[in-house]
Amino acid sequence: MAYExxxxxxxxxxAAYIEFSSIPQDGKDLVLRMAVRNSGSSGLGYDxxxxxxxxxxxxxxxxxxxxxxxxxxxxxxNGSYIWSNKESGDLYAWSNHEVYISNYATTxxxxxxxxxxxxxxxxxxxxxxxxxHYSSGSAITSLRIRDLSSDNIVTGSVVSLYKIY
Amino acid sequence: MADxxxxxxxxxxxxxxxxxxIIPLTAEEIAEREAMAAQAAEEQAQREAEEAQKAQDKAxxxxxxxxxxxxxxxxxxxxxx
Numbered sequence: 409m410a411y412e413x414x415x416x417x418x419x420x421x422x423a424a425y426i427e428f429s430s431i432p433q434d435g436k437d438l439v440l441r442m443a444v445r446n447s448g449s450s451g452l453g454y455d456x457x458x459x460x461x462x463x464x465x466x467x468x469x470x471x472x473x474x475x476x477x478x479x480x481x482x483x484x485x486n487g488s489y490i491w492s493n494k495e496s497g498d499l500y501a502w503s504n505h506e507v508y509i510s511n512y513a514t515t516x517x518x519x520x521x522x523x524x525x526x527x528x529x530x531x532x533x534x535x536x537x538x539x540x541h542y543s544s545g546s547a548i549t550s551l552r553i554r555d556l557s558s559d560n561i562v563t564g565s566v567v568s569l570y571k572i573y
Numbered sequence: 574m575a576d577x578x579x580x581x582x583x584x585x586x587x588x589x590x591x592x593x594x595i596i597p598l599t600a601e602e603i604a605e606r607e608a609m610a611a612q613a614a615e616e617q618a619q620r621e622a623e624e625a626q627k628a629q630d631k632a633x634x635x636x637x638x639x640x641x642x643x644x645x646x647x648x649x650x651x652x653x654x
Contacts, residue, residue: 430586558610
């Protein structure tokens with residue numbers, strides 16, 4: 409089993425989406441590692457993120473999950489459990505996640521495991537994990553990361569894509 | 574007028590160093606983004622309402638148990654506080 413860095417992107421300007429396209433199909437699994445923050449300034453201290461498969465038709469958003477939230481306490485259920493800190497909450501904090509996608513180059517459904525959290529100094533903190541899947545029908549050729557609240561992913565956010573053989 | 578939002582596309586078919594492009598969102602992408610944000614706001618409001626109801630139910634339960642004569646320690650043992 410080999411673990412190969414495909415690409416790392418560090419934003420030099422705020423962006424609505426970060427998209428990896430033409431993902432090489434010669435691996436078995438994919439791993440995304442993210443340290444991101446968003447431009448939001450109101451409401452909770454974090455936003456939810458989505459990771460779209462091959463455009464907009466499928467996305468990771470819900471699945472069996474557990475979380476601990478400094479505002480709501482411990483919970484579980486189906487929900488969107490990838491987060492990004494609002495930069496207004498703490499200029500030094502980045503939310504961190506690892507997203508593991510199995511069998512991405514096959515046309516069967518691809519299982520996804522997410523672990524991570526959003527910690528910031530002034531407002532809500534949250535940590536959790538989720539398991540879900542993309543529906544079958546196509547291999548994953550692109551992944552698009554976006555903020556659900558129409559905030560931008562801000563400068564300095566880093567996303568790395570790894571391929572596992 | 575606000576700047577048009579952009580996306581960063583990393584085309585992995587290209588050589589390293591030539592992969593990153595910054596592209597303005599199309600009108601369709603902007604509309605889709607706004608629709609998804611509205612849906613997310615609704616889901617967040619629903620979640621907050623559910624959490625508030627759970628907190629109220631818990632407070633009501635503790636008050637009822639107190640009125641039945643349970644101590645604070647006994648109640649905490651039951652509700653996991």
